[in-house]
Amino acid sequence: FCQWKSKSSALLTSLSFPVLVTLVVFSLSLPEAACHQLRPVGRTGGAQGRHVRSYTHLQGDIRRRKLFSFQKFFLRIDRNGNVNGTKSKDDPLSILEITSVDVGVVAIKGLNSNYYLAISRKGELYGAVKFGDDCTLKERIQENGYNTYASAKWRNKNRQMFVGINVHGKPMRGKKTRRKNTTTHFLPIMV
Secondary structure, three states, X not given: OHHHHHHHHHHHHHHHHHHHHHHHHHHHHHHHHXXXXXXXXXXXXXXXXXXXXXXXXXXXOEEEEEEEEOOOOEEEEOOOOOEEEEOOOOOHHHOEEEEEEEOOEEEEEEOOOOOEEEEOOOOOEEEEOOOOHHHOEEEEEOOOOOEEEEEEEEEEOOXXXXXXXXXXXXXXXXXXXXXXXXHHOEEEEEO
């Protein structure tokens, strides 16, 4: 009984050694091949597995909105190009068209006044007849759910200048605005 067991184990050992070597060689080559298949094609550098999002489908998107400030004013651009706030929810000059011009960058145009919301180099809010660099605004959603709009072109002492309306409905100078200040926070309300 013991003799048969030793013969079969010797036979098993002699047969399994080449199989074992083949399996080891094969298993060493597998992870490398599997890793090559998992790598995204055309990627160079960067964190592996990270998906780069594309927002090009949002470019040119036009949204009709009213911008309701944290200070309880609707942003309006009048027919003379003046920017201020109104408490009236029915003011036709507070209806705005927000157009995406780039990823995270928008242009805001008064629907009835035909003026673009603009921030000058000095930080003054005004209505521009034609779209230009002053009219490009970075749109960001803040922690409280409100949006902020900062000049994409101009900065003051390396700080962003924001669209803001004070507690009296008057436009704030961009130099005096900050991202965390609620005078710069707006809720886009669908019209």
